[in-house]
Amino acid sequence: MSARQYLRVVREVARKDLLLELRGKRRFNGAGVLALLIVVVFSFAFVRQVESGAVVGRGSLWIALVFGAMLALSRGIATEETNAAIEGLLLAPVDRSAVYLGKVCSATVFVTVIGWTALVGVTIFLNAPFPPAVIGRLLVVFPLAALGFAAAGVLLTSLTLNSRLRESLLPVLLLPLVIPVVLAGMELTKATGPFLASGWFRILLVYDALVALAGWLSFEFVVEG
């Protein structure tokens, strides 16, 4: 097995996921709308009661991202369950971690898009425009947070594949696991201080690396009965 073969499978799996999404928009239609609805609910519930719009904005942004991402991940694995399509991928003549990485790449793109959708919602409905410095750092923070979500989420959705309890199991398993991502995301969305040198940024980087490594190493055993 050459590195070229391996990377080809990573690319094909990711490309297939993006093509399916472009065609059906199954994930975005559900997850994007859910993220926006969460922001709208926050705007009704808190905007008059809480003095700091920035605090409500940050909170609703990341809560919308968390639940939108969870729905997107759940829908993604449902596509793989239909016709047991994922087993076709698992028959590829490469280490199965290539399938994992391909799915993490595509899920990272989806979650990042959901993040930006939530940000647009927060800006419109909560009237809480983040300063340009925060928008700039979100260009880096969203993809990194999305990578953490995707790395943990793809592994867990694969673990719960074919389980009738998947819909309820996924949030129970995933939410505690992504708490570091949410905390780091919330802190890094604050306007103060340089963020690249901050401890939260390092936590996000280390979390991404550890979870992606754990998924990469264990995926074969997770998907093989």
Place this chain on the structure above:
Amino acid sequence: MGALSLSSVSKFFGDQVGVANLTLDIEHGQTVVLFGHNGSGKTTLLRMLATLSRPTDGTISLDGTPLSRDRPHLRDEIGVVSHETYLYDELTARENLRLHARLHGVDPDRCAERLDAVGLTHRGSDPAGEFSHGMAKRLSFARATIHDPEVLLLDEPFSGLDRDSRGRIVARLRDLDDTTLLVATHDLDRGFDLADRVVLLADGRRVGDVTTATCAGPAAVERTYERRVAGSTG
């Protein structure tokens, strides 16, 4: 190339027996039908051979190399036609084949010829989700053979197919002279003509092994099977 060997292979699901202590040698180019009732272990066995499931015990080898070693390389020698089609409903027939061609590192241009072979050229641009069961099965067959595997595993390949679809698949199987075929079925009338051997499975155990050239036909094999099953349970 394409010789399979199973040595004392077992698969358990908790207390349930999937396959029990199965030893079997299949020569290159042989067509072996795995015959048994529902729950006899046919699908479990095929999934282990496809590397989709690991044996609890025992060793499976392809051309002398254990499947537990160098699995990625050995997967390139194996094609699988399952109950499920392994197709993406939103992708067209051609896109599905091109995806699997690329996954196996073969020229995607081969897809046109493979679509033609299963009589689906005119539906190449249609989403697989719009296909009938028979058409999806034919497309699945094209998917499984896109990389010219040495070993082709087929799980109930004729179930739910009309005469035309069945005929096309049988014709394609007859063309695969150099390929080792394992066909799991509970309907011996379909598949017996292709077989060199019929391995009889019941409750995960081998209860018989019949060479088709020396037996009277599928009905005789089924009678033997029922006798053996009754003997093993009685």
